[in-house]
Amino acid sequence: MKTRHPVAVQRAAFLFxxxxxxxxxxxxxxxxxxxALWLTFGILxxxxxxxxxxxxxxxLYTNTLGRFLPSVxxxxxxxxxxxxxxxxxxxxxxxxxxxxxxxATPIGWRLLLLLAIVKTxxxxxxxxxxxxxxxxxxxxxxLSRRLFGEKQ
Numbered sequence: 221m222k223t224r225h226p227v228a229v230q231r232a233a234f235l236f237x238x239x240x241x242x243x244x245x246x247x248x249x250x251x252x253x254x255x256a257l258w259l260t261f262g263i264l265x266x267x268x269x270x271x272x273x274x275x276x277x278x279x280l281y282t283n284t285l286g287r288f289l290p291s292v293x294x295x296x297x298x299x300x301x302x303x304x305x306x307x308x309x310x311x312x313x314x315x316x317x318x319x320x321x322x323x324a325t326p327i328g329w330r331l332l333l334l335l336a337i338v339k340t341x342x343x344x345x346x347x348x349x350x351x352x353x354x355x356x357x358x359x360x361x362x363l364s365r366r367l368f369g370e371k372q
Contacts, residue, residue, distance in 0.1 A: 237277035304349035
């Protein structure tokens with residue numbers, strides 16, 4: 221897969237970011253910990269604003285464990301990661317809004333469960349949001365390339 225806006229980050233830092241966000245979402249869901257959901261929202265929003273190479277979890281790992289345990293670099297598509305982080309921030313914001321606006325109903329918590337499941341899939345390396353971005357920009361299959369006018 222060719223990346224259009226490549227950026228390199230330590231593979232271990234990227235894994236730390238994916239697993240850390242997933243753990244925070246499961247903590248939020250399993251323990252009704254709204255603080256963990258707020259923290260997740262903040263990290264994802266900052267990641268979307270700053271870009272994957274300056275995302276809080278990437279910077280945290282790179283400047284701590286990454287100094288002593290450097291790993292190989294992984295090339296990512298900056299735009300696809302920004303889209304994925306924006307989508308995650310919006311989804312977590314929707315959960316926060318529903319949890320606070322409708323505390324007597326489980327709708328916000330159910331939406332959070334769905335987000336935790338999708339993020340678990342993402343943590344395993346199959347990020348649906350970045351795949352959606354690639355498909356929407358004409359990079360996933362011959363049909364989308366034809367629809368968006370990109371030559372094969």
